[in-house]
Amino acid sequence: YVQPCNEYLCPRSQKCIPKTWVCDGSIDCGIGDDSDEAADCKHEHCDLNSGRYFQCADSQDCLPIISRCDAHKDCLDGSDERGCACTCSEQFSCETICQCINMSRVCDGIPDCIDQTDEKNCTCTTNEYTCLGGGCVNRTHLCDGRANCPKGDDETHPDCTITSTTPISSTILTTPGSTLVPTVGTLVTTSIETSPVTSTTTYMPETTTPTCAAIVGAQWLSEYNLITIGNLDTNSDVEYRTLVCGEYMGTQTANFAIHRNQNLFDSSLEIRYNIASGSIMNINAGSVTSAFGTVQQLSPTQYKLNGRLFGINSGNQGASAFIDSTLDAKCSKVTDDLKQFSQYLSQLTSNNDVSVPQNDAGPLNFVVHNVNKDGLAIFNLACNDVFNNANVQQIQITNTVNAKTIVINLSGRTCSFEQGNMVGAWLNGLEGRSRTIWNVYEQPLNQNTRMYIRRNLMGALLAPYYSVETSVNIDGAAAVYNMTARAELHKPGLVFPACVESIPAEQPTEQLTTSSVPSPSTLVTTFTQTSVPTTFIPSTTVTASIATTQHKLPSTTTVLPPTTTTMNYCTEEKGMNQVLDIQPNQVKSYPLPEQP
Incomplete structure (x- = not known):
């Protein structure tokens, strides 16, 4: 005998719940059955006299009363967050809605208030840069390669290095008996406030390695x-x-x-x-x-x-x-890139150890002592030892060697975050979370195996084979197979070291002397390689046009036709795009020293 349900019968889970739980903003039927919070809640169950619902000012949408003054804009016009009594103890109170944010988010160039009032009337100090459109960032973040202002103008500031693309052909002198190689490379010119100024041209051939292809998923x-x-x-x-x-x-x-x-x-x-x-x-x-x-x-x-x-x-x-x-094509590429990235991380050699609580309750502290050549700190553990260990009370990371990114590979065909709270300055700060990745790289036991997240996860989550169900916030980027989210996903994105292309052990260089530049400036001109020899020729440093041999050579002078080389550079006095003229009489050629 099955007792009939006189309240609300969930059609899929067959649970019997009180009718007052229907359309109250919380799913009560259970996992896989959200019928008690179905789409028609906003229209068919709106009893304003019951005190359980709120109606948006600009539409007929009817929201559960818990959506009122919860610091989330559910009505398109934001009327569910207006006129709310609000007390923000030691925090910033947004002007037109009840929303409290940390003072560190005020005037940081990123609107955190729904009404964006945290970025209004901002006055930056002398140590800060005023972003276009409002907001302040510390001047130490100017030209650091990361956009901190909403429009990215902290990375296009006149003080930043100017990068342009210009094809420049040249011929590299090689060791005797080798072939001259027509090349195109990378010109890096640095000027300092002295006279004369020495410029160095370095040829760096471009290559693509399997490692670089493997980390595209990080982007x-x-x-x-x-x-x-x-x-x-x-x-x-x-x-x-x-x-x-x-x-x-x-x-x-x-x-x-x-x-x-x-x-x-x-x-x-x-x-x-x-x-x-x-x-x-x-x-x-x-x-x-x-x-x-x-x-x-x-x-x-x-x-x-x-x-x-x-x-x-x-x-x-x-x-x-x-x-x-x-x-379609984008998703196919993203899928391949993420799976390849996860596999690549899982195969990295662990270079740090961690003590996992087994018999007694205690903290799980990932202390970073070592990094590899790419600046990565790597830990390899079983997922259930970290995330589903009843003896783990706290999880924290201590970065003692300034690792660029901390990779924690988690193995196992079942994996859920059920135990332990993430604590500590590293995981509670945006910088630390952006440089931490939890890589759940194995395929689950079967298609019904879920990864449940019931604790606040901090850092990036990469689980390309798992269906993830979360009831708490994830503070970092997430890439998973399927996601059922009943909580928020927050910043930051992942910060991962850029791939360093392999280059020959030595690079040919040539030096020339020019007149002084009015003030400090830096020019970086990047240009592409038009032809690459099938075999790298051993490189030799060459000065001017004198080739290296085993015999004494007379000194020579290179006669050049009158030419003007125009390069863009930035100075504080004259601004950008000034012309730098290098005339033949400014180029000196030196003989090789006599051989003993």
Whole structure:
């Protein structure tokens, strides 16, 4: 005998739950059954007199009352976050909504408040740079290779190195008996405030190694906050860009790109296949795209993409919904790159040890003592020893040698994060989280095996074969097979050392003397290789045009026709694009010293 359900019977899980739990903003039917929070909640179950619902000012959407004043914009116009009583103890209080943020996020160039008031009326100190459009960054971050301002102007500042592409042909003198090699290489010229100034030209042949191809996946984890090789189902927030290479399965409201700059109109959400019908989806900055289907524009900031309603760019015009026919090929490449990257990391030799609590409860502290030639600190452990160990109370990382990135490879065909809280300055800071990657590289036991995340995971997660279900925030980029998210995905993206191309042990160089430059400047001109010999010829350093032999050679003078070489360089006095003239009478040729 089965007792009948007089309340609400979940159709898939067959659980019987109180009717008051239906449409209360929390899934109570269980994993795989969200029918108690179905799409029609916002329209068919709206009883404003019950005190359990809130209606958006600009639409008929009806939200659970818990969505009111929860610091997340669920209504397209943000009316669910207006007029909220708010107390932010020792934190910054956003002006028009109840949202508290850490003071360190105020005037940092990135809007964290939904109303963006944390980036208004910012006055930068003398030690800070004022970003275009508002926000301040410390001047130590100027020209550091990472865009800290929303528009990236801290990396295009006049003080930064100017990089241009110019083909320059030359001939390298080789050892006696070898062939002259026509080449194109990289010219690096550094000028200092002295007279005369010495410039050095170095030929660096370009090569591609298997290692470089293997780490392309790291770039995707720096560009996207979330990547699913398969499907995505979420009812929460993703702070930055999202790529869905399967279907979008979620039926409830979700918010994407909530911390991206609204002056960026490229795709913040890319969906390769079908989009489930359901409640409005909000793209807080940027556009939404699919590989196929139909687009219907309802207003400058509202679109239907394959029948699903999207609110675009938080009501600001400029972004859109559109079809991107290149998304198929992109997803195929991303899938291959991520799997190859995971395999590459898993095969790195461990260069650090860690003591895992086994019999007594205690902390699991990854102390970095060593790095490899690429600056990587590598740990190899079983996933369940780290994430599902009842004796692990805390997980932290101590980077004692300034490792560029910390790689923690986790083996096992079952893997869930059930035990231990991530603590410590490294994992609680953006810098540390951006330079930590948890690589779950093995295939799960079977297609029903899930990776459950029930503790706040900090750092990038790479699990290209796992279906991940998370009920807590992930503070870092994530690339997984499938994702069911009932919590937020936060920044930062992954920071991984760039691949260093292999080059010959020695490079031929030539030196020339020019007149002094008015003030300090640096020129970097990168140009491409047009021809590469099948066999590298042993290189020899050559001065001017004198070749090295085993015999005494008379001194020679090279006669050059009058020419003017124009190079762009930057000075504080005259600005950019000044002309540097090198005349023949400024080039000196020296004989080789006499052989004993």
